[in-house]
Amino acid sequence: MKSSIKRLLFLLFIFQAQYLVSQNIPEHLIKSNRVKSIKIFDHYLKKQKIKSSRLSGYQYYNAKYQLIEKQEELKPYKYKYTYNQAGLLAKKERIDNSGNPLQIWEYFYDQQNRLIKEALLQAYSSSKTKSIKEYIYDKKNRLIEIKESMQGEAYAVTTQKFYESNELYEKVYKEKYNKSISRIERYDKCGNRIYFLNKGSFDPDWGKHQYLNLCTNLSTKSGIEIDTLRKKEQIHYVLKAKQQKSVYIYDSAGHLIEEDKYLYKKNGKVLSSDEKSFDLNGKLMHSKELFYIVQGHRGNAKRFIIRKKFEYYPNGLLHKVHWLDKRNRAYRISEYKIEYR
Secondary structure, rough: OOOHHHHHHHHHHHHHHHHHHOOOOHHHHHHHOOOOEEEEEEEEEEOOOOEEEEEEEEEEOOOOOOOEEEEOOHHHHHEEEEEEEOEEEEEEEEOOOOOOOOEEEEEEEEOOOOOEEEEEOOOOOOOOOOOEEEEEEOOOOEEEEEEEEEEOOEEEEEEEEEEOOOOOEEEEEEEEOOOOEEEEEEEOOOOOEEEEEEEEOOOOOOOEOEEEEEEEEOOOOOOEEEEEEEOOOEEEEEEOOOOOEEEEEEEEOOOEEEEEEEEEOOOOEEEEEEEEEEOOOOOOEEEEEEEEEEEEEOOOOEEEEEEEEEOOOOOOOOOEEEOOOOOOOOEEEEEEEEEOO
8 A cells, every 4th residue: 555545544544533532512502501511421332231431521611601621532631711801712721631731822812802813832842832823804804814933933824815795715825934835725605615725745635626616506617527416305416526526415495414425546445434414403413434544564454434323402412422333233322411500
């Protein structure tokens, strides 16, 4: 297996792993339901009976329903959040279990409460490396430039362009000392990414991609084939591009009920996939993810499939995540226990 493919598979695994341990609760549900804390317990099953359980993470909220502390998957660190008098995030800290700071983010705002500066201190390193992001706005209050510096030395700039109707159109990232590294993203007027070009750096989104634009129209783009099908009062939009396919399924009332994305190797075999189904209120009900992990010194890739089923409380908050085997039997249940004010 080529080294580039091995690196891609590894990074895909890292991305999947980070996604799997994080289930974000919508902010409006936290406030409307007066949530004080959420504790996540993992129950491990054998023959459909719970054999062991553990506290795997938590989220604590203040009286204004702002997140103030979080830990995920019993990692050896946690996050703490501090807010200013205007209710805006002022500081974010990553702290180890002994209380020592590892990273500290500080946020600064102007009189219009616009973020104008973000400082990151790598507190764990002996050199105490500090990086800065400065945010610049135009007369229409649009963020047009982000300047990044490290230890006082400028190293990257991101510029943004907008449609005449003020929606974000394009983001261009360039590094100062390594001009071979650049990234371009373009969006439709609904905020969906429709074009991506990544040069010089290696990550799961390397290369050039174009995506389906459901916001404006379904006209065929260069290099993209779009099929529109009607099946059982459903509308299927199928996007086919080089080594990619995305499928969006809507019911007759226009609700998105299924979203499937596939990435292929050049030989046509599936490299990764992400399949999701939703209820009529937009809540995620089922998901199935396929990816590979490179193992051993020979670089052999092992295939993994993760199936999940989601349950919700009557108030809309996440209650349980069922981790399913190939026979759709649960081998692990992540339970979200909620304390209210």
